[in-house]
Amino acid sequence: MATLAAYVAEHYASPLRMADLARHCHVSVRTLQNLCHAHCGEAPLKALRRFRLHQLHAQVLARPWTPLRQHYLNCGLTGSLADRDLFLEMYGVTVREHQDGCRYKSSINPAAGEMARSA
Secondary structure (H helix, E strand, O other), X not given: OHHHHHHHHHHOOOOOOHHHHHHHHOOOHHHHHHHHHHHHOXXXXXXXXXXXXXXXXXXXXXXXXXXXXXXXXXXXXXOOHHHHHHHHHHHOOOHHHHHHHHHHHHHXXXXXXXXXXXX
């Protein structure tokens, strides 16, 4: 599983298929599915999507003014309903709401906030 995790971390933005992941780990697709279910509790492609969405969350946080389409491409995602639903399940907000929140936080002037609290 460590081999798979390292491979995914390095290649998550590339199009990855089950056969690619299994081949890299030197196991069959079925064995990879069984291993993932045993260690992660979910299918390998769902674990991959979850990793990509974690990367998306971090990228939006770091660069909230970059268009979402670019963030999706950088993370190997398409912006599908499945992506949207899993992001919502993971973080409790949609990607757009997360981006809007990050934009709001980045536009606040910390010095002005301090002055408003002390007044």
